Amino acid sequence: MVPVKKLREPDENLVRQKEAAFADFIQRKGLKTTRQRNTIISTFFRLRGHISVEELLNQVKQANPRIGYATVYRTLHLLVESGLVEERRFGDGLARYEGHSDVEHHDHMICLECGEIFEFFNPRLEALQESLAEENNFQIFRHRLELYGACKDKEACQRRKSRSSVAAQAE
Amino acid sequence: MVPVKKLREPDENLVRQKEAAFADFIQRKGLKTTRQRNTIISTFFRLRGHISVEELLNQVKQANPRIGYATVYRTLHLLVESGLVEERRFGDGLARYEGHSDVEHHDHMICLECGEIFEFFNPRLEALQESLAEENNFQIFRHRLELYGACKDKEACQRRKSRSSVAAQAE
DNA sequence: GCCGAAATTGAAAACAGTTTTCGTAATCCA
DNA sequence: TGGATTACGAAAACTGTTTTCAATTTCGGC
Numbered sequence A, B: 001m002v003p004v005k006k007l008r009e010p011d012e013n014l015v016r017q018k019e020a021a022f023a024d025f026i027q028r029k030g031l032k033t034t035r036q037r038n039t040i041i042s043t044f045f046r047l048r049g050h051i052s053v054e055e056l057l058n059q060v061k062q063a064n065p066r067i068g069y070a071t072v073y074r075t076l077h078l079l080v081e082s083g084l085v086e087e088r089r090f091g092d093g094l095a096r097y098e099g100h101s102d103v104e105h106h107d108h109m110i111c112l113e114c115g116e117i118f119e120f121f122n123p124r125l126e127a128l129q130e131s132l133a134e135e136n137n138f139q140i141f142r143h144r145l146e147l148y149g150a151c152k153d154k155e156a157c158q159r160r161k162s163r164s165s166v167a168a169q170a171e
Numbered sequence C: 001g002c003c004g005a006a007a008t009t010g011a012a013a014a015c016a017g018t019t020t021t022c023g024t025a026a027t028c029c030a
Numbered sequence D: 001t002g003g004a005t006t007a008c009g010a011a012a013a014c015t016g017t018t019t020t021c022a023a024t025t026t027c028g029g030c
Helices: A012-028 A035-046 A053-063 A069-082 A123-135 A155-159 B012-028 B035-046 B053-063 B069-082 B123-135 B155-159
Strands: A002-005 A085-089 A095-099 A107-111 A117-121 A138-151 B002-005 B085-089 B095-099 B107-111 B117-121 B138-151
Touching (some): A012 A035, A035 A053, A069 A095, A138 A155, B012 B035, B035 B069, B053 B095, B069 B095, B123 B138
Antiparallel strands (some): A107 A117, A138 B138, B107 B117
């Protein structure tokens, strides 16, 4: 079973690979390669974690301050369409985008104290879901499992259970 | 284990009980009892399922057409605060509200074809989540599990897998 | 290299769902 | 039954996201 892991630095080879895959996608669709899109995707792939549009735009603006929201949104949609990126919503009202990790499918643990998001995958869990669906005459296309709580890595998160921070507006 | 069930008609006694509980809540908070709030909550508790604000407003307007969005939103917030109702978001951008069923906690299967929402609960699933969290040094406060797919009750949902209907914008 | 159709951009407007404002009306305790 | 307090409803404001539109860029063919 694949344990929880904090996301590692994206490695440069993988990033290049993804950029190439996106270029392919763009070409296959008969779309055009533009400076803005390149800036956005290469910025995106070099970030790690679950990026909100605003976070991405901020980074992107460092490379090219003239790029605006619209283009970032549009490019993210393309990334999702290309299959290179997934959109997630964790209940704080923001869409977040995640470049595929090497784990194909995974679920999330979200620390309500520090906001850290961990990925995990467990085949028994998947199997159990399948068999439950089966029993109930339901066919699963996809699912979403999110555990909200406190990570124990940082003692701070265990102490500060006041639910003051991120917890307030989550969900 | 508690199997999937479609929601039954809310029974009149339970509804009365909830209305009373809400009245209590209002009083404890030093708020006022108003005709509008009464209309809204009694309409809400007599509906079943996972109600969107618009659905609720439509129903409410039949009893009193002068009631507007603002009051419905405000009353729903009170219901959530009172603990009698939970807010859910299934990724179509709408908040949905659910009066507690008799199953305290439960997860959801959502049919992407017909939009039907089923509730289920499975202790093994819960236990597995707990042990995964344990292993990974994480403390769960709450979680959310949603299975998206096609219900097999209606043959229509199995046939029509084209992802044309509800599926398109979901997530 | 240059043309021109087609795609893309950025700013701003539009949108959807939700929240807030503000003047008026209803509640309810002394 | 005041009268302070809370609630109401309509409309404006807000947030995150999408669309519009005129101007710009891309790129395959010449």
